């Protein structure tokens with residue numbers, strides 16, 4: 001069955017809408033059977049006026065969770081961790097509830113609270129307080145455990161960065177190396193992702209990159225250049241840097257089974273609904289969106305100060321889209337940017 005050609009005019013319209021809602025720039029790269037299509041609008045640097053550029057790197061935020069999930073599932077496949085084992089079997093005494101399992105972390109059903117809610121309650125002060133800080137994993141887990149649990153282990157879906165901070169700890173425990181080494185060995189090198197890196201706690205982004213601009217809470221206040229930060233508040237939950245081509249390579253290779261054996265990929269893409277409308281789903285470190293044309297796409301979204309990201313592919317990996325807008329704390333921009341998905345994967349709306 002041939003897939004519909006991407007509606008690149010629709011992609012451009014979504015990128016322009018993201019700008020209208022407050023992004024200095026935005027871009028998208030589609031990879032499909034008929035080749036690659038790119039679109040850019042606005043600027044990647046407000047000071048120099050340099051135009052948005054799909055060869056430029058940026059912070060991918062929670063798309064990092066899918067990288068961490070792939071590494072952890074490879075370790076499960078190698079028999080070094082068990083999905084349904086208690087986290088405390090590997091990290092004794094870490095969590096106050098022995099019933100929290102590895103799988104609960106990957107499905108955001110552990111009940112561990114979201115420590116970034118209080119951390120960034122006041123957007124700019126919260127960001128300025130942590131942008132140059134280096135946290136240990138245990139400090140971040142401590143921030144979460146200081147808050148009430150959101151539910152019983154295995155009960156409701158409740159998104160929390162704490163889950164993927166613990167995933168980072170499990171990866172380091174099982175391999176005896178930092179997560180950066182595992183991303184390199186298991187994903188970045190095999191897939192030749194030349195513009196993807198995990199440089200925590202360095203604050204700079206090497207090579208051509210997009211500058212990110214954070215919207216303050218106060219309407220009309222000037223944007224804050226949030227490009228340089230450690231992202232130590234997220235680490236294995238959100239600190240990877242990449243570019244559109246590498247993200248498309250990653251999501252399509254994942255869906256083509258190049259990173260996980262079939263049974264593990266099936267486990268990863270086995271989802272449960274996260275919204276009452278049942279159009280948004282979560283598997284193991286992976287989101288599934290069901291589009292209006294019936295196409296199901298798998299990947300992740302990302303939000304880090306100054307950057308909104310979408311990185312999704314079809315289940316057969318034949319089509320992939322990555323899109324980015326260089327602002328954040330602006331929900332309307334994120335929603336507008338999400339419009340690239342329907343345009344790219346469903347094609348032109350038939351009259």
Ligand SMILES: C[C@@H](NC(=O)[C@@H](C)NC(=O)CCCC[C@H](NC(=O)C[NH3+])C(=O)[O-])C(=O)O
Pocket residue numbers: 060061062063116120121122123124126161214234237238300301302303304305306328329330
């Ligand atoms: C939701 C998203 N999650 C992520 O990417 C993770 C790494 N980011 C966050 O938890 C957002 C932290 C606050 C951002 C800040 N917001 C505020 O400061 C609000 N007061 C901002 O918008 O830059 C995902 O999974 O798609």
